[in-house]
Amino acid sequence: MSGRTLLPLCGVALLLLGGCSTTEKRLSAKEYYNQADEAFTKEKYSAAVDYYRDLLDQYPLNPYAEEAQLKVAYSYYLEKKYVEAIAAFGDFERAYPTSSHLPFVQYYRGMCYLEQMRSIDRDQSVTEKGLDFFRTVVDRYPQSPFAPLAEEKIGVCRDALAAHELYIADFNYKLADNPLAALARLRRVIETYPETDAATTALARLEPLLREGDKPELADLAAKALAVRRSAKLPPERVASLNTNSLPEPGVDPLLLLIPELKKAESDIRKEIHGPPAEVKPPVVKDENATGEEE
Secondary structure, eight states: OOHHHHHHHHHHHHHHHHHHSOOOOOOOHHHHHHHHHHHHHTTOHHHHHHHHHHHHHHOTTSTTHHHHHHHHHHHHHHTTOHHHHHHHHHHHHHHOTTOTTHHHHHHHHHHHHHTTOOOTTSOOHHHHHHHHHHHHHHHHOTTSTHHHHHHHHHHHHHHHHHHHHHHHHHHHHHTSOOHHHHHHHHHHHHHHOTTSHHHHHHHHHHHHHHHHTTOHHHHHHHHHHHHHHHHHTSOHHHHHTSOGGGSOOSSSOHHHHHHHHHHHHHHHHHHHTTSOOOOOOOOOOOOTTSOOOOO
16 A cells, blocks of 8 residues: 555544544533532542642632632541641632631631640640730730630630640649759749739749748748639639638739749849759650751
8 A cells, every 4th residue: 555545544444443433521620619518518538639729720710719729628627637627728818918717717726736636745836836826816806706615715825825834833843853853934924924824823833832931021922823823713602701811912923923933033043043943854855856847
């Protein structure tokens, strides 16, 4: 067969093959979105993420893009994939820096860290990062419905951080035989986290510690500050029944007087021993995979 005859035959064969093949129809942006939203509603979050990402890949400037990217991050959160969720919420903020959804984004970035919060004997870096995001919600978006929720979570984070400080103070006093380091930690608890239960416990620890250290005036002041804290948590009828001699006169909170005096005492003790003994921290495990946030 000649070359001239072969070429037309090849062309016909290719056309026939092309006619037999099927071309998959490309979905519209709305069809992609509906598919993704249906999976999300059915709590099939992995499938929803795939569909939302297909939508964003095929139609990056579509009208559903902002909501799709937000739901990618929220799907990761609901699926408890917190590292992926943190990264996706960060991507959303960078893509939509003026979005009305930012209070939601910052709140759930904080929640991603809060869900990974460790026990008080462990590293608390995720608690600190969560606290930062909840503060961002309160400071930047005070009128948002997420602001009161963030306020509540701030309290949870501060309680955990205060309890961790108290744990280290107890370790230094009971196991490391380092009363000066314990004193400094207890002072830090009442100074930094005065509203927490850990601060009340720290005041209870301070009184005997100060008496052991021959600081009776400071011990008395710690006892008065403790009495104020305890009475504040009692109903009015219980307060009325207390021995009035155990409570300080109305006026300046004894805690405010105690903190500077403790700092001065710490300084005097250090001078007496020519430098402080190194504080001993209990072993804590830092989970490097728990942050999910680029430094």
